[in-house]
Amino acid sequence: MPSNRFDRMLLCAVEESLSSLGDSPKQAIFFHLENSFNIKREGIPANITEFAKAIEGIFGIGAPYLEKLIAKRLCEKLGLSFEEMKDWDFLEYINTVQTCLSPRKESSK
Secondary structure, eight states: OOSSHHHHHHHHHHHHHHHTTOHHHHHHHHHHHHHHHOOOGGGTGGGHHHHHHHHHHHHGGGHHHHHHHHHHHHHHHHTOOOOOOSSOOHHHHHHHHHHHHHHHHHHTO
């Protein structure tokens, strides 16, 4: 399990989003990620770029639906409201959310 809060919440959001497809498909996707893309479940937050490429490879034009679901779940977990940007980009959105949390970390010390 990842050590920092953001990474734990991101992994949880990924798992919950994949669960919406059903348990067997979720397990199959994790198996495929590890065996075809060399991305272990617990390594997803540290390899988010590779994860996004893998999801796009697996789901094709359906990938943005899953990416938005992951982003929405992540925002819910972090107590933020999800705002869909005009030119949606999963990686950009995840980086923006993480950046928005950085000042909170500093102010809570």
